[in-house]
Amino acid sequence: MNKNVYLKRTSKKGLGVFAARDIKDGEIVESAPVLVFTPTDRKNLEKTPLSHYIYPWRSTRGAALAFGYGSIYNHSYSPNADWKQNFKTQCMVYRAIRPIKKDEEITVNYNGEPEDQSPIDWFEVEK
Template identity: 45%
Template sequence: MSPICIKNTGKYGRGVYATRDIQKDELIEVSPVIISPKHEWKYLKKTALFHHCFYWGDDDETVIALGNGSLFNHSYTPNATFDNNLEDLTIDFYAHKDIKAGEEITINYNGEPDDKSPLWFDVIE
């Protein structure tokens, strides 16, 4: 059984939640990706898909995470992290700390858990 489910947050739309206790460093989700070349970014950012993209590799490409990968909400104090798996063409999500059943699972959209850089939207925590 998957350790996650999708629920309405009541505040930010949909979000990813733990269905059971998850231990620190445990793999939570593996999301296949669709790669969008750099020259397509100017079109992609004008669509609803913009909010579901991740930066990818060293060529300024972006990807759209399939499955539940594009539904993790942002937090400057996240309980999960993600790694771009360039070889397998997936984004792998891991618990950054112990997560209790029923808790929302969040990531830092800047990539690093401690990165407090501003984002393209106003962050409400």
């Protein structure tokens, strides 16, 4: 059980991941194991509701479904956390990129880099 975070319904984005305590800049929020899918599996998954919860898995060009809270972090162009893929341990690692206050929603940039402002065309971004 992760004592850093909890789930809560948001007003506009469905479920979100929130800080259960103050989290320091640079601190690992979660290391989520993943289930890795082949490129063929990825194409099939993209036709299902799971398409909103998978990440591209760069080492195989397939996809990964993060367990724990990993597939529930919401997107922001001004995120307070980032995510990195650890191919050796097959985990998604979520890390605070600034201090996060208790009960604040933890968000990541789905583009992969916190400063990347590229449009995301595979779902509707809340403004």
